[in-house]
Amino acid sequence: GQNIDQPTEMTATEGAIVQINCTYQTSGFNGLFWYQQHAGEAPTFLSYNVLDGLEEKGRFSSFLSRSKGYSYLLLKELQMKDSASYLCAVRDKNDYKLSFGAGTTVTVRA
């Protein structure tokens, strides 16, 4: 099974940087995903890490350390539209099931 922890809420100002941490415990790791979910909408894919290191995609970057069971999502140059819930999800290598954390609600203030 999976045990995934991420902070409940974070607040930051427009133009700033926010780092959302995610720690996990898993019996079989096959990748870590970050999704963005605006209120009342479906999650949308942000990033995927399966090897250690940093993956950069525009204003968003994601980091993975498999030995530490740790990942973070970095949001740079925050915009008001980045206010959303950010979900960390770990995929099991045996059944390809995604297990999601409870999500981190990020509020961007002017």
Add this chain to the structure above:
Amino acid sequence: EAGVTQSPTHLIKTRGQQATLRCSPISGHTSVYWYQQALGLGLQFLLWYDEGEERNRGNFPPRFSGRQFPNYSSELNVNALELEDSALYLCASSLNKRRGNEQFFGPGTRLTVL
């Protein structure tokens, strides 16, 4: 390219009734996943279908069931509805497990049980 579609958008039922939710994956995707997202809670994995077969299910009672059709669309059935079944039900699809990494989500069906 059309995304994952789900129907209906909203569904209102009473306790004890049965609900049927439908999902059409992205063309070419053979895997379909169902998740439940209750208010204030994270996504909980319900079921996974791949190439017509149930591959895995989450920790939900047997009254949650489903199937996948030859065209890879899928149906989720919830029998003997209970108030706590009220939630957003999300369907996601991906290329088959041998090639796919990302799951693409549909807009969801909001089920309300009165």
